[in-house]
Amino acid sequence: MSDVEWHSVALAPIVLVQGTESLIADRAVQRLRALAKEADPSVEIHGLVGEALGPGALAQVASPSLFGEPRLVIVPELQSAPDALVLELLDYLKAPESDVTLVLVHRGGNRGKKLLDALKKAGVPRVDASPVKRxxxxxxxxxxxxxxxxxxxxxxxxxxxxxxxxxxxxxxxxxxxxxxxxxxxxxxxxxxxVTVADVHALTSGRVESTAFAVADSAIAGKEQEALQLLQQAQLAGADPVPIVAAIASKMRSLAKVTAPSANARTLGMPDWMLRNLTRDARAWNDRSLARALEAVARADHEVKGAGRDPQWSVQRMVMEICRARRAG
The missing domain is CATH 1.10.8 (Helicase, Ruva Protein; domain 3)
Known part of the structure; x- marks a missing residue:
């Protein structure tokens, strides 16, 4: 079985879409629908769901057509398919129809493992619809x-x-x-x-967007600018916890690029982001980074209940990051 991305999956006799991220699974199915219609506008599209899942359901829609029109057959909930359909699919896998694209969507769980193993052994293309975290x-x-x-x-x-x-x-x-x-x-x-300005115009009210702007200024040692941005966020009612979380994420990324042999693949980030962070990291050393990360950890602890004044904790963190940068 070869994994393919949802945005580049192509028509094939059988395609498996597997994972719990519904949006990715739906995008893959939408793409296959569009490709099938583009290849032949007369394509017949069948969904095997509900009452259409009776005995012989697959044979009914996948058997050779009298008029030879192509067909796209979608099983949107393979993990819930009845045993009769699973057995029919196992048999169909041995000799798929040439004018049929069968799309199997398995949304997680262990049910249907025998069929999944058979699909893997047969080398069926698979779209990984696992949750997107990185x-x-x-x-x-x-x-x-x-x-x-x-x-x-x-x-x-x-x-x-x-x-x-x-x-x-x-x-x-x-x-x-x-x-x-x-x-x-x-x-x-x-x-x-689309530019950064377009994004900022749309996201100006988002705490995360503001917090990353604060982090960028603090990492550059621009204390006055960072504090002004922070004050704007606080006056708008931004909660200290997500502000600290966003700044912590930025500082951790900065620290990661200073590790020996760090590269885009091992860090899970695009090349241009690595270049930008590496450029920022040149103004830091191990001691200044440690000092800044310690300030972030203390602020995180305080805004989650250990401190009396969360807003002051965030402000002090920003000042300490700026001063650590200048000291470095």
């Missing part, structure tokens, strides 16, 4: 969303968007669509590349 993978997801809309987005804008909305993939997809719509020009005009 920032780099979320950025790839957003880039694919823009590519689907035939739009481009700057690398820095991509990072800013994931920083602001990366906790939930569905929200990230929705805000990407919103950003695409907001920056779509009038008919006849060439769409411009």
């Amino acid at each position: 920032a780099a993978d979320k950025q790839t997801f957003v880039a694919a969303e823009f590519a689907r809309a035939q739009r481009r987005i700057q690398p820095d804008a991509l990072v800013a968007l994931v920083d602001a909305f990366g906790t939930d993939l569905a929200e990230l997809a929705a805000i990407s669509r919103q950003l695409i719509e907001d920056t779509t020009p009038d008919p006849g005009e060439q769409p411009a590349q």
Whole structure:
């Protein structure tokens, strides 16, 4: 079985989409639908769900057609398929029909393991629909969303968007669509590349976006600017906990790039991000980084209940990061 990305999966006699991230699974199925219609507008599309899951369900829609039109057959809940269908699928796997694309969507769990093992042994292409956790993978997801809309987005804008909305993939997809719509020009005009300014205009109220801006200023040692940004966030009612979490994430990334033999692959980040962080890290040394990370850890402890004044804890953390940077 060979893994393929949802945004590049191609039509094949059988395709497996496996994982608990519904959005990725749905995107893969949507792409296969679009490819099937593009290849032949007369394609027949069948979904094996509910009452359509009776005995002989697969044979009924996948048997050679009298008129020879292609068919796309989708099993959207393979993990819940009745035993009769699983047995039919095992038999079909031995000799798939040439004019049928069978899409099997397994949304997690151990049920149907025998069939999954057989699909793997047969080398069926598989779309991994596991939860997207790494920032780099979320950025790839957003880039694919823009590519689907035939739009481009700057690398820095991509990072800013994931920083602001990366906790939930569905929200990230929705805000990407919103950003695409907001920056779509009038008919006849060439769409411009989406910029950081476009993202900031849309995410100005997001705590995460503000927090990463604070972190960028603090890492650069710009204490006054960082404190002004922090004050704006606090006056807007931003909770100290996500602010500290965002700044901690940025500081940890900065520390990671200073490790010996660090590279984009081992750190799970794109090359350009590694270059930017490496550039920022040149102004730091082990001692100054340790001091800044200690300030972050103390603030995290205090804003979660150990301190009397969470806002002061965050402010002190920002000042200590700036001073650690200047001392380095």
